[in-house]
Amino acid sequence: MAHWGYMTTNGPSTWGKDFPIANGERQSPIDIVTTAAEYDSDVLGSNALSTNYTPESEVKLVNNGHSIMCQITKKGVLTGGPLGKDEYRLEQFHLHWGAEDNRGSEHTVDGKMYASELHLVHWNASKYSSFADAVQKPDGLAVLGIFITPGVACNQFKVISDNCGKLKTSGAEMTVDTTLDPTLLLPSNTSDYWTYLGSLTTPPLFESVTWIVFKEPVEYSKEQLLALRNLVDSDGNHMQDNYRPPAALKQRKVKKTFT
Numbered sequence: 001m002a003h004w005g006y007m008t009t010n011g012p013s014t015w016g017k018d019f020p021i022a023n024g025e026r027q028s029p030i031d032i033v034t035t036a037a038e039y040d041s042d043v044l045g046s047n048a049l050s051t052n053y054t055p056e057s058e059v060k061l062v063n064n065g066h067s068i069m070c071q072i073t074k075k076g077v078l079t080g081g082p083l084g085k086d087e088y089r090l091e092q093f094h095l096h097w098g099a100e101d102n103r104g105s106e107h108t109v110d111g112k113m114y115a116s117e118l119h120l121v122h123w124n125a126s127k128y129s130s131f132a133d134a135v136q137k138p139d140g141l142a143v144l145g146i147f148i149t150p151g152v153a154c155n156q157f158k159v160i161s162d163n164c165g166k167l168k169t170s171g172a173e174m175t176v177d178t179t180l181d182p183t184l185l186l187p188s189n190t191s192d193y194w195t196y197l198g199s200l201t202t203p204p205l206f207e208s209v210t211w212i213v214f215k216e217p218v219e220y221s222k223e224q225l226l227a228l229r230n231l232v233d234s235d236g237n238h239m240q241d242n243y244r245p246p247a248a249l250k251q252r253k254v255k256k257t258f259t
């Protein structure tokens with residue numbers, strides 16, 4: 001089986017061959033049609049979305065061949081909003097981006113693509129014993145999607161962008177002796193978001209993700225975006241355009257917490 005990727009020969013339009021769920025009922029990403037999203041007060045309700053992350057004392061970075069990932073070791077909890085009382089544990093974060101600023105995000109908003117999209121990945125620790133156990137369950141994962149737009153540098157992201165040069169090959173790993181507070185990767189407004197039931201956006205495309213996509217983008221500098229584009233993927237090409245285009249919404253509704 002040719003390994004999946006983002007090239008013409010092994011990209012998103014070919015994934016259905018080896019992963020038939022690619023044409024499933026709750027695939028991600030999607031185009032968020034803002035006028036069709038439904039304001040849902042009980043999503044907003046008494047249990048507002050809340051994060052309680054512990055800063056990492058060292059930063060474990062991995063080039064996994066498809067993205068750059070930061071493996072989380074401290075206890076970080078996401079709960080509330082569409083997650084109700086369940087506590088979801090922060091497992092890792094990674095990104096998707098384009099070769100140029102006009103593309104790169106996975107979710108789109110009324111057809112608009114951002115330059116990149118940061119995914120903070122959590123698993124339901126109230127119901128399952130590990131990420132691996134939760135990854136295939138319909139309520140197993142919660143992913144925070146944060147849009148990235150070119151602008152001022154994001155200080156908390158510096159530890160990643162400053163070290164991309166040392167992670168140029170697929171499988172490369174490194175531990176940086178510095179702290180990182182995942183809370184500081186979030187937009188200032190974490191009350192306004194869209195939420196819907198979806199999936200992983202790369203194979204195995206499991207339909208196990210409650211998506212929470214923040215309305216407010218975060219700014220990264222041009223240099224920080226360039227650092228991502230200089231990474232090398234598992235085929236030895238520049239890791240760029242590692243985003244899946246939007247999938248069909250099918251019978252789903254997107255909810256929003258703002259009017």
Ligand SMILES: COc1ccc([C@H]2OC(=S)NC2=O)c(OC)c1
Nearest residue numbers: 119121143199200201202203204
């Ligand atoms: C086995 O673990 C995985 C596999 C794939 C993904 C993809 O799904 C989303 S979302 N982004 C991705 O790159 C993942 O992310 C949570 C975790």
Ligand SMILES: [Zn+2]
Nearest residue numbers: 094095119201
């Ligand atoms: Zn992702």
